Amino acid sequence: MRNLICVLLILITACKSETTTRIQQEKSIDKSVYEIWQAYLKSHPELPQDELPESWYFHDNRDDANRLAALVLSRKKKASSGLYTWYKDANADLPKIGTKHIVTNFNGAAKAIIEITKVDTIPFNKIPKSYAALDMGISTNPLQKWKKAHWDFFTSSMVESGETPTEDMLIVCEEFKTIWPEK
Secondary structure, three states, X not given: OHHHHHHHHXXXXXXXXXXXXXXXHHHHOOHHHHHHHHHHHHHOXXXXXXXXXXXXXXXXXXXXXXXXXXXXXXXXXXXXXXXXHHHHHOOOOOOOOOXXXXXXXXXXXXXXXXXXXXXXXXXXXXXXXXXXXXXXXXXXXXXXXXXXXXXXXXXXXXXXXXXXXXXXXXXXXXXXXXXXXXX
């Protein structure tokens, strides 16, 4: 009987902890994230009423996050790049076509909803100019600017884990379309 009480106590504590964590996470999500998702669903009643997608901002600083969110909103930025090792180290699946995300500014305010349309894994030194232009949201020297910006970003990220970037490191290339707000 004493063991049964201990097991029940552990289960109750674990459930309470999970609930508290979920509530804390929900409280940290900006209200605009819920509002943009509800507006999207309301304008598309034919779609399944999916759960709230993940929301996040690009990059790791205010200026770049806000600049990139504006490029998504203007539909100039149509791709995003990440290190394959991030997925491998986290034992996470690669992004899936059709997955929706809510892009925010650095402060977490929702700016747009995107949907993944293509996923590929390409070595850093094989990234094509056409993809770089989609990711950078520019047409002037996109590959040169993509390589510089991403080499610097990936280097700073990898240094934290004791890794060194290489020219043939694998890049997860996600192409997406901005689906909300509608144009």
